[in-house]
Amino acid sequence: MSFSYTNAVDLAAGIAAGDFSAREVATSFLDRIAETDDQLNAFLAVDVSGALATADAIDAARARGEALGPLAGVPVAVKDVLTTKGLPTTCGSKMLEGWIPAYDATVTANLRNAGAVIIGKTNMDEFAMGSSTENSAFGPTRNPWDAGRIPGGSSGGSAVAVAARQAPLSIGTDTGGSIRQPAAMTGVVGVKPTYGGVSCYGLVALASSLDQAGPFATTVADAAMLHAVMAGHDPRDSTSIDAPVPPVVQAAANPDVKGMRIGVVKQLTGEGFQREVREHFQESLDALADAGAEIVEVSCPHFEYALAAYYLILPSEASSNLAKFDAMRYGLRVGDDGDRSVEQVMALTREAGFGPEVKRRIMLGTYALSSGYYDAYYGQAQKVRTLIANDFAAAFSQADVLATPTAPTTAFPLGEKVDDPLSMYLQDIATIPANLAGIPGMSVPVGLDDQGLPIGLQFMAPAMADDRLYVAGGALEAAIGWEARP
Template identity: 65%
Template sequence: MSDLTRMSAAEQAAALAAGEVSSVELTEAHLGRTAAVDASVHAYLDVSAEKALASARDADARRAAGDDLAPLTGVPIAVKDNIVTHGQVTTAGSKMLEGWVPPYDATVVTRLRAAGLPILGKTNLDEFAMGSSTEHSAFGPTRNPWDLTRIPGGSGGGSAAAVSSFQAPIALGSDTGGSIRQPAAVTGSVGVKPTYGGVSRYGAVALASSLDQIGPVARTVLDAALLHETVGGHDPLDATSLTDPVAGLVEAARTGELEGLRVGVVRELGGEGYQSGVKASFDAALAVLEAGGAEIHEVSAPSFEHALAAYYLILPAEASSNLARFDGMRFGLRVEPAEGPATAERVMAATRGAGFGDEVKRRIILGTHALSAGFHDAYYRAAQQVRTVVQRDFAAAFEQVDVLVSPTAPTTAFPIGEKIDDPLAMYLNDIATIPANLAGVPAMSLPSGLSDDDGLPVGLQIIAPARQDALLYRAGGALERALTSGWGGSLLDRAPELTGTTGETEPTEAQR
């Protein structure tokens, strides 16, 4: 593996600024890494080598001309394939949009291009971001670089796998109920869900509009902060966009300290149902927090026990509405009925039957039922009332502590196929991440170590009050420094090396 691909985004940016490497060299190194290993990992649905290299040449030319440059100019990036890219295919992991080339860029992509980041390609995801394992992609599953027989999390497993297999230093994902954080946890990477509205959603293929949030995937907290500042900030094209400036995140990630930080351990986001190795890693991280001067308090948020049920009524209801546009007449795929006249109703049925996968159909049916006459008050309205109570519990908790912590996911990465036929078991993977989406507060997952059970990565989740993303990065950066000083380097330095395209990995000592 090239030493260039092992560098963090911040290190790559520093090397570019010092003239030690060019953007073209960085981009070629990552494209070469993808050519070597992605047949095994399947992180990407589309790799755009020529466009990425053209962007890299432009970044190098701007640097040579002495132009004012952004901190990450010339650093390559991967983008989740539910974020639209002008002139480059965007499928949302669905046959419904197979081959679709958008006529415009998402706001975050516009900002990436303006900052001069070459886009390496579009990453795999569960279809329309519905899933926790990236097994529901219409184009095949992504595999976890730590163990290619296991899932990389979902829905954004492709972005997390690209970063953790060193095919990209940073990536963009989207998080509706944990789709950035849960993949980060099981792949040993860092994932951040910003405050709702802090990063524009314009150009993201909508799943659940009141929950969706674009955010960074990275190998370090600092890299996540650099990317967050690059794409964040107000966007007049997004009606939910906050007017708050996005600033101070990088400084917080670099200089934050644990001393005096009040940390709340959420009673309802632990206990029974969590893998023993996950519990042990979380407890060890709490000890590191305390040793660094943080104050540890237990807090209770009783409504969190009902958050999962509320989420799986609100999300399907909004998804049912958002995906109604894919009807065979206005957007995406069109399938004519096999027999009989091509009426609007019959075309719609044939198109949606062929274009949507099982999980998407399941959630559309559930959401349509929850919104139907006679059931709206019993289901959807009741779920929204639970959401309000979740928000109140967060507010009460943040009166006692600065940030909240929990394991990001109840288990490490499970084997591919283990839960694909058990939707309820799959949904439980999001039990710890969903409350933050319901409340719109920022949250981060960072590696807390390897599980004693199986030697696979475990993630720790940090949650901060709304609009206090800088506090999130302060806590995350400080904890990361404390943890990595004990490990002697990044957790990903201990990952098994992919041996090529054979579908095999060399195990680490911990995994042996």
């Protein structure tokens, strides 16, 4: 029996009710991965035995009449940037090939506690640097809508796993759009929660002040179910917010936008966006207005500097975060012939272990933090960050949520932007502001372009008002009644 097109809420309910077993569900998705992943390359590791063992344990617990967790028996794919005890965690890099962490990320532990079946680790741009998943050391992930195209990134593997129904749910991380942009490219729902809403412990950091893990799902309600399990305060993460998780599940269950003010960000519309993207965005706004929402225009004048600020802050933090990969305590070591110095071995290892985009960003960040340049670059970027946060504050005084297209284009062909970093960076033009300000964002699929490629719409909400995303997203999903199936 195939469960590929059963959503996660129904899978959890069916397993809890005994309509089918967790093992049947796990087997179905494992079979699907086996059939499709040679082509898609969404997974870096598939944990067949672990998944089946967890599924059996769930079935046994149910048979004993024990209370089951909210995700009991539901397969979840995890981006390979989150540590998983006993399962390899590579971050898509040769640097960590073969590393098996001795500990779970808090998100991973939360999944296990909720009864989720961790089915495997998904492909990604190396250390989450990229917007196409082409920067993986283990080959690109392909878009199930057109295998000649990229799936977005950096969480391309997790997006594809859900889009291709290799898993009903998956987890990605989003530093500048790395959940929302691939969600748009593959026609699924992807959410970046409020910064601090989901623990970063065990998330191998790209840019610590921007990174946030979040859910992928085929429906808004499924995403809410996973979001609620992932989120919550964690004393091991000093930036974790000590407050109740926003009521996302309830919001997704009652997506009523009557009277909701939806702000359209003036600076994120128009010429820079592909024609079909603009058209579907407008149609979606019309549908929301029909459902009772009030559409208003807001202006965020400093957003035009967001990309520049982001590409200073991110590489700066990344250059420091990635310094720990030095061939001393774990991971790759190259050139240790007994004669070379530790400095040479570190440099040879990092040269061999990191791909071109990682090196590019390390160099950029090293430059931006250098004495003499700090004030003009990193310092100024932080001030721009303040101005962008102020823009959001002003916008949210006029609107309850903001709406933009998620990405300027639909999925582009593999290889098109690999050596054109600026063009690649522009993919995140609409998603980056939310990361800089720490607010939540969601991409919802809204249709296909003329070539049959998915288009996404992004909602953003104030910090810790993640539930508003689920109201707006749920309403949009209901209004346009479109389910994406590649």
